Amino acid sequence: MIKNNQTNTSMSQERYRKGAHTVTELKYHFVWKTKYGFDVLRGEVGTRLREIIRIICSELKINIINGNVRSNHVHILISAPTHFSPAKIAQMLKGRSSHRLLMEFSQLRKRYWGNHFWARGYFCSTVGAVTEEHVAAYVSGQDDSPDTFKVWDEPPLEQDSGVTLQSDSSETKRL
Numbered sequence: 001m002i003k004n005n006q007t008n009t010s011m012s013q014e015r016y017r018k019g020a021h022t023v024t025e026l027k028y029h030f031v032w033k034t035k036y037g038f039d040v041l042r043g044e045v046g047t048r049l050r051e052i053i054r055i056i057c058s059e060l061k062i063n064i065i066n067g068n069v070r071s072n073h074v075h076i077l078i079s080a081p082t083h084f085s086p087a088k089i090a091q092m093l094k095g096r097s098s099h100r101l102l103m104e105f106s107q108l109r110k111r112y113w114g115n116h117f118w119a120r121g122y123f124c125s126t127v128g129a130v131t132e133e134h135v136a137a138y139v140s141g142q143d144d145s146p147d148t149f150k151v152w153d154e155p156p157l158e159q160d161s162g163v164t165l166q167s168d169s170s171e172t173k174r175l
Helices: 008-015 043-060 087-106 106-111 130-141
Strands: 028-033 062-071 073-078 123-127 165-166 172-174
Touching: 028 087, 043 073, 043 087, 073 087, 087 106
Parallel strands: none
Antiparallel strands: 028 073, 028 123, 062 073, 165 172
């Protein structure tokens, strides 16, 4: 969705993260739930969790694309820097948010007595503009024969056409 009358060009420029030698687009959908599936992310706790996740993501330079705090689980779609693996992102989001929530809400400390607020696992899926079918077709279409380095508009060469090229270094090459 384009906001504030932005053009598609400016939107596509903001889509990618640019580093010194890289241009990337890494988006992840994460889902994780509370330990034992307790419905504790309601009201003030749910609102505070949203604020905490925003703060953590801001500190880590992770962009939140969309998110949803439900009564017993969290969905979040993020764009992350290349130096964070999905496992590290989950560890930081779950660990830091758990610590802060348990410090701020005494009723949570009573229910989660072992300082374990979130269940052990999480779900993560990559999201992108190219489908798995497109990538599979691209990979299977790769040709590893010796003559695969071609120029897009180069006419096909006939077998032993007898044409020779001379480079600037006075080397003669036979095609």
